[in-house]
Each structure stands twice: as C-alpha cells, then as structure tokens.
Amino acid sequence: xxxxxxxxxxxxxxxxxxxxxxxxxxxxxxxxxxxxxxxxxxxxxxxxxxxxxxxxxxxxxxxxxxxxxxxxxxxxxxxxxxxxxxxxxxxxxxxxxxxxxxxxxxxxxxxxxxxxxxxxxxxxxxxxxxxxxxxxxxxxxxxxxxxxxxxxxxxxxxxxxxxxxxxxxxxxxxxxxxxxxxxxxxxxxxxxxxxxxxxxxxxxxxxxxxxxxxxxxxxxxxxxxxxxxxxxxxxxxxxxxxxxxxxxxxxxxxxxxxxxxxxxxxxxxxxxxxxxxxxxxxxxxxxxxxxxxxxxxxxxxxxxxxxxxxxxxxxxxxxxxxxxxxxxxxxxxxxxxxxxxxxxxxxxxxxxxxxxxxxxxxxxxxxxxxxxxxxxxxxxxxxxxxxxxxxxxxxxxxxxxxxxxxxxxxxxxxxxxxxxxxxxxxxxxxxxxxxxxxxxxxxxxxxxxxxxxxxxxxxxxxx
Amino acid sequence: xxxxxxxxxxxxxxxxxxxxxxxxxxxxxxxxxxxxxxxxxxxxxxxxxxxxxxxxxxxxxxxxxxxxxxxxxxxxxxxxxxxxxxxxxxxxxxxxxxxxxxxxxxxxxxxxxxxxxxxxxxxxxxxxxxxxxxxxxxxxxxxxxxxxxxxxxxxxxxxxxxxxxxxxxxxxxxxxxxxxxxxxxxxxxxxxxxxxxxxxxxxxxxxxxxxxxxxxxxxxxxxxxxxxxxxxxxxxxxxxxxxxxxxxxxx
Numbered sequence: 001x002x003x004x005x006x007x008x009x010x011x012x013x014x015x016x017x018x019x020x021x022x023x024x025x026x027x028x029x030x031x032x033x034x035x036x037x038x039x040x041x042x043x044x045x046x047x048x049x050x051x052x053x054x055x056x057x058x059x060x061x062x063x064x065x066x067x068x069x070x071x072x073x074x075x076x077x078x079x080x081x082x083x084x085x086x087x088x089x090x091x092x093x094x095x096x097x098x099x100x101x102x103x104x105x106x107x108x109x110x111x112x113x114x115x116x117x118x119x120x121x122x123x124x125x126x127x128x129x130x131x132x133x134x135x136x137x138x139x140x141x142x143x144x145x146x147x148x149x150x151x152x153x154x155x156x157x158x159x160x161x162x163x164x165x166x167x168x169x170x171x172x173x174x175x176x177x178x179x180x181x182x183x184x185x186x187x188x189x190x191x192x193x194x195x196x197x198x199x200x201x202x203x204x205x206x207x208x209x210x211x212x213x214x215x216x217x218x219x220x221x222x223x224x225x226x227x228x229x230x231x232x233x234x235x236x237x238x239x240x241x242x243x244x245x246x247x248x249x250x251x252x253x254x255x256x257x258x259x260x261x262x263x264x265x266x267x268x269x270x271x272x273x274x275x276x277x278x279x280x281x282x283x284x285x286x287x288x289x290x291x292x293x294x295x296x297x298x299x300x301x302x303x304x305x306x307x308x309x310x311x312x313x314x315x316x317x318x319x320x321x322x323x324x325x326x327x328x329x330x331x332x333x334x335x336x337x338x339x340x341x342x343x344x345x346x347x348x349x350x351x352x353x354x355x356x357x358x359x360x361x362x363x364x365x366x367x368x369x370x371x372x373x374x375x376x377x378x379x380x381x382x383x384x385x386x387x388x389x390x391x392x393x394x395x396x397x398x399x400x401x402x403x404x405x406x407x408x409x410x411x412x413x414x415x416x417x418x419x420x421x422x423x424x425x426x427x428x429x430x431x432x433x434x435x436x437x438x439x440x441x442x443x444x445x446x447x448x449x450x451x452x453x454x455x456x457x458x459x460x461x462x463x
Numbered sequence: 464x465x466x467x468x469x470x471x472x473x474x475x476x477x478x479x480x481x482x483x484x485x486x487x488x489x490x491x492x493x494x495x496x497x498x499x500x501x502x503x504x505x506x507x508x509x510x511x512x513x514x515x516x517x518x519x520x521x522x523x524x525x526x527x528x529x530x531x532x533x534x535x536x537x538x539x540x541x542x543x544x545x546x547x548x549x550x551x552x553x554x555x556x557x558x559x560x561x562x563x564x565x566x567x568x569x570x571x572x573x574x575x576x577x578x579x580x581x582x583x584x585x586x587x588x589x590x591x592x593x594x595x596x597x598x599x600x601x602x603x604x605x606x607x608x609x610x611x612x613x614x615x616x617x618x619x620x621x622x623x624x625x626x627x628x629x630x631x632x633x634x635x636x637x638x639x640x641x642x643x644x645x646x647x648x649x650x651x652x653x654x655x656x657x658x659x660x661x662x663x664x665x666x667x668x669x670x671x672x673x674x675x676x677x678x679x680x681x682x683x684x685x686x687x688x689x690x691x692x693x694x695x696x697x698x699x700x701x702x703x704x705x706x707x708x709x710x711x712x713x714x
Contacts, residue, residue, distance in 0.1 A: 030469070033599065076598035332682075395682075395683070459464045460464035460472065
C-alpha cells in the first residue's frame with residue numbers, strides 16, 4: 001500500500017467550468033479546444049467580451065446549437081460563447097406579423113410559438129435546431145429560396161454585442177447590418193433580432209413528390225415548374241451511374257390556403273406521426289454490400305415514387321422539423337460541401353454531378369435547389385443559380401484533392417462555396433467567390449482592430 | 464489552422480535538414496501549408512532547404528536551434544510561437560551514431576542519447592505547452608522501428624528512440640482532449656543520407672513514403688504510424704520472440 005502522503009497524480013476535483021473542452025462542428029472534423037461559456041444575461045455576455053481584451057486572451061466566437069458542419073463556431077485556445085441561454089421571445093405583434101426575440105431561441109421553438117397565431121417563419125433551414133443568431137450569422141436559406149430569399153431578407157433590425165463590449169442597434173440597410181448577416185459571428189454576437197413573419201392560413205402544406213429518372217430530366221423539371229411552388233428541392237442519388245446518373249426524387253410544396261382545406265384534412269394530418277416528414281427515403285450507407293449493390297437497391301426504392309407528383313397534405317412542423325437525423329457518426333467525420341453555380345453555368349453543374357457519380361460518392365445527402373435573388377449580406381451565400389449540397393464522409397480517400405478541384409471549377413464558373421458549412425476551402429479562392437470580402441475585412445479591422453471575435457474558420461481563411 | 468483533413472497551414476520543423484522532414488514539408492506545402500519554420504543549426508544545407516521550399520511557394524523562416532543546447536530551447540521556440548499559431552510541429556532531429564565506435568567511446572554514445580532523447584523531451588514539452596495554449600495543433604514525433612526491440616547492431620540509437628517513443632506516447636495521452644494531437648511515426652529502414660553506406664534491410668522505405676504516411680496519419684488523426692504499414696504486423700510478432708531466438712536472427 002502506498003502511504004497516505006503519496007498524493008494521487010490525477011486531480012480528483014472536477015475541472016472548473018471554464019476549462020478548455022474540445023469543440024467541433026456538426027460534421028465532427030477538425031476539433032479544437034476552447035473555453036465554453038454560457039452567458040445568462042446580456043450584461044454577462046458583454047462582461048465576457050470585455051474580458052477578451054485582456055492580454056493573453058485569444059478572443060472567441062458566439063455559438064448557437066452547433067449545427068454548422070465546419071469550424072465556424074469554434075475558436076481554438078479562445079472562448080466559445082454558447083448563446084442558447086438567452087432564449088426569451090420578447091414580443092409577437094400578431095397584427096403586423098413582427099417578432100422581437102432573443103438570438104438564442106431555436107427556430108423550432110419559434111415555430112411552435114408562432115403557429116397558433118397564424119404566423120410562421122419565412123425561412124426554415126433543414127433543421128429546426130438552429131438559433132436565430134446562428135441563422136443570421138450563416139444567413140440560412142431553406143427549401144424556398146426563390147420565393148423567400150434567405151433569412152436576412154426578413155430581418156428588420158438586430159442588436160449586436162461588438163468587440164468593445166457595447167451593444168449596438170443595427171437597422172437594416174447599414175454596412176454593419178450587411179456585414180453581420182452572413183458574417184459568421186465575426187462582427188459580434190447577435191443578442192436580439194426583429195423579424196418579419198410569414199402569414200399562414202393553415203398549418204398544412206400540399207406536398208408533391210416525384211421521380212426524375214436522370215439528370216437532364218431533373219434539370220428540365222426544375223427549370224420549368226409551373227405553377228411555381230414556394231418550396232422545392234431534389235434529392236439526387238449519387239450512386240446512380242451511366243444513363244441514370246443524376247436520378248433524383250423531386251419534392252415540391254406550398255402552403256395550403258384555408259379555402260382549399262378539405263374536410264378530411266384533419267384526418268390526413270393526423271395520419272402523419274409527429275416528426276415524420278414526407279421526405280424521400282434517406283440515402284443508405286453502403287455497408288458490406290458495396291457501392292454497386294447499394295446503388296441498385298436505392299434505385300429500386302426511388303422507383304416507388306410516382307413519375308408525376310400526386311398531392312398530399314403534410315403538417316408544417318413535420319415538414320420543416322422532421323425528426324432530426326442523429327449526429328453523424330462517420331469515423332473521421334463528415335464534410336458538408338455546399339456550392340452555388342449561376343444559372344449560366346449549368347454545364348458546370350452537370351459536369352460536377354457526373355464527376356461525383358463517376359467517383360462513386362456514398363453521400364448521405366445530395367440536395368439540389370434553385371436559388372433566386374441574393375441578399376445584401378457581404379458574405380451571404382445565396383445568389384441566383386443552382387445550389388448543390390453534399391454530405392461526404394471525410395475519410396473517403398483523396399477527397400481533399402478532389403474537392404479542391406471542384407472548388408476551382410466552381411470559382412471559375414463564377415460560383416461559390418458556402419462558408420458557414422466549410423471546413424476545408426483553400427484561402428486563395430475566397431476572393432474570387434466573395435467579391436465583397438475586402439469590404440468585410442476592412443469593416444472588421446475598424447470595428448474590431450484586435451480581432452477579438454475570431455473563429456477557426458476566420459483564422460483558416462483569414463477573413 | 465488545420466482543415467478538415469488535418470492539413471496544416473503553418474509548420475515548424477525541428478531538424479531542418481532531415482530528409483524525411485523536407486519530403487513531408489514539400490507534400491504539405493503542395494496542400495495547404497503557407498508558412499514553414501525551419502529550426503536547426505546554421506548550415507548551408509539548412510539555407511538550401513529553405514530556398515527549395517520557398518521555390519514551392521511557401522514563406523520560409525529559419526531559426527537557430529540546437530538539440531543539445533536544451534537551455535536555449537525555451538527562448539528560440541518561444542520566439543517562433545510568438546510570431547503566430549503553429550498548426551504542426553514535426554520533431555525530426557536525431558542522429559544514428561556509429562554503434563561500433565560509440566561502444567568504446569561513451570562520450571559519443573551520450574551525445575546520441577542527448578540529441579535523440581533529452582533534446583527531444585525538452586523541445587517536445589515546450590511545443591506541447593504552446594500547442595495546448597493555441598487549443599489545436601499536431602505534434603509529429605519521428606521515432607523508429609528500432610525503438611520497438613533492442614538490436615545488437617544499433618541498441619544505443621534504439622534505446623534513445625525507445626525513450627523518445629515512450630515519452631511521445633505518454634505526451635499524447637496527457638494531451639488527449641485538449642485539441643492537440645500527438646502522432647508517433649515509426650519508420651523502418653529509410654534510404655537517406657543518415658543511413659548512407661549501411662546495408663539495406665527488408666521493408667525499407669524512402670523519405671517520400673514516410674511523408675505520405677505522415678500526411679495520411681494527419682488526416683486520420685492517427686496516434687501511431689508505421690512505415691511501411693506492414694511493419695506493424697511484423698513488429699508485433701518480433702516483439703514476442705524469445706531473446707534466444709531473436710539474437711540469432713540475421714538483423
């Protein structure tokens with residue numbers, strides 16, 4: 001037995017609350033450690049940010065629910081401000097459809113609060129587990145970008161905690177507003193936001209799902225959808241090769257006006273369990289079967305969809321906030337590659353999809369959408385064009401170099417890669433993709449000369 | 464900052480003239496690395512290596528570093544880390560020594576041990592501390608397959624690498640969960656200047672192959688990398704050979 005005086009080497013006490021912990025994005029790539037702080041009030045948050053100016057501190061970055069796949073919400077050696085404790089909904093103006101809320105509230109929670117009043121969020125991204133602040137910082141878009149634009153379009157003003165520890169009210173139309181929307185939290189932490197809401201008459205959507213047997217057919221269907229629907233997206237099967245390259249399930253949806261509400265609507269809505277969206281079957285992970293067999297099986301499953309869509313009804317909540325897929329468990333993490341190609345560069349899009357299909361990418365997600373007019377955010381992603389969003393297991397051999405080549409093609413075609421999800425972009429391509437980058441850098445230099453708000457993403461890409 | 468595939472943007476090489484280190488630096492510069500710090504004793508080779516990497520497009524700085532002068536490590540490495548974040552430290556210095564000569568010259572043997580082990584412990588701890596403050600980074604330690612089992616023909620070198628190997632493994636465990644990644648690389652016989660004139664052994668590799676293995680290890684955040692990979696299997700068998708049998712093996 002060791003004598004009592006031989007103290008154990010390991011500290012028995014639990015680590016202090018602000019001990020550095022490993023932080024990653026949703027894709028679980030490139031972990032870095034930071035102190036995770038959870039301010040309970042605006043003053044608390046301002047106090048923390050003022051502390052970053054002390055010598056030796058390495059700055060920090062606000063973080064919401066951490067649904068971004070890349071390294072946008074981590075700050076190696078610094079602090080991560082978990083904003084989710086600031087989650088009060090302040091005012092809902094039911095007459096005009098305006099909302100004042102804390103930035104830490106999730107969109108799913110807002111939808112829950114708003115729907116009984118006949119209002120809904122104008123933009124719903126793929127997950128409801130996104131905070132308002134995160135939605136502003138990433139300037140999220142949903143399935144209905146052509147009709148609704150991205151999140152910032154519906155934002156009237158916001159309150160921003162900047163690097164000097166002051167809270168500024170930022171109205172629409174100012175440079176700071178344009179830098180903050182899509183600004184990845186680098187201008188400061190959003191504390192509150194005033195939003196314009198979308199009027200909905202019912203809590204139902206009419207949804208059509210149909211199948212496109214190949215890429216040409218898919219692009220044709222998406223280009224000539226008449227009448228235009230508010231929400232539209234295609235789930236591409238990247239395991240399909242040869243003639244059926246680019247086969248996809250196409251989903252279109254619209255809000256159901258009250259006058260079209262059928263008498264059996266209640267029953268139809270009840271038939272869908274909570275969290276059961278009308279989405280096409282999830283892509284399979286090629287297990288021991290191998291890519292070919294999985295692709296064939298997936299093709300069979302796609303064939304269960306009708307060639308032309310038939311209408312069915314779906315609850316808003318089930319549609320926009322389906323039971324969330326569990327956090328990706330892929331060894332080595334998951335890379336989300338989201339790129340935008342202008343409509344003129346449709347040839348590049350076709351080439352991209354064919355190259356991905358030839359390579360045999362077991363992508364759990366491959367989503368194609370059409371985007372409408374962009375919003376003024378300087379680093380905002382959306383612009384008119386095709387948006388292709390892929391999830392790829394990071395351990396695919398040679399994936400880094402492959403995506404670098406895709407980047408070059410995208411940049412050459414006048415497109416861009418989404419920063420909010422990025423974990424691997426080459427810094428020198430950035431200026432070509434985001435022409436207003438110099439303005440953003442300048443504004444940051446004057447607003448935050450010491451770079452207190454800094455994330456791994458901003459350090460990697462020198463934003 | 465490293466990207467999702469572990470490719471660093473800034474690299475610090477300890478042991479600026481190591482061929483493995485330069486092959487690795489060259490591969491990483493082709494990926495994402497923009498800044499390279501070459502730490503080593505001042506020599507024409509160091510300058511030519513720097514010029515060579517500059518020609519590939521990296522910003523290369525040289526810094527005077529002597530593994531044997533452990534008292535100066537803190538200052539000279541501190542200077543590097545003060546200039547900006549370092550995403551990857553490649554601890555590549557080491558000497559092979561001359562076993563036959565060193566056995567009769569303890570002073571020379573001690574120099575091998577001090578370079579390979581004591582110097583590396585000092586530099587490794589300083590770098591680990593700095594990386595931990597950054598909250599991220601990789602420390603890649605070049606060990607050797609000779610560290611796995613003592614051999615008659617190079618046990619002075621082998622024992623120093625065994626110490627380094629154990630140190631690096633422990634450091635990796637100590638830094639687990641801090642965002643810092645420690646990777647031990649165990650190459651077999653590498654055809655390079657260091658082994659020139661020696662009889663080549665089975666499963667030999669080139670510095671380029673070691674560099675490829677390091678790059679893929681970074682991507683996987685591997686803790687141990689054998690080069691070539693088959694050595695892992697071979698050595699797990701060799702490790703358990705009775706000494707009487709091992710002694711008679713022609714190696």
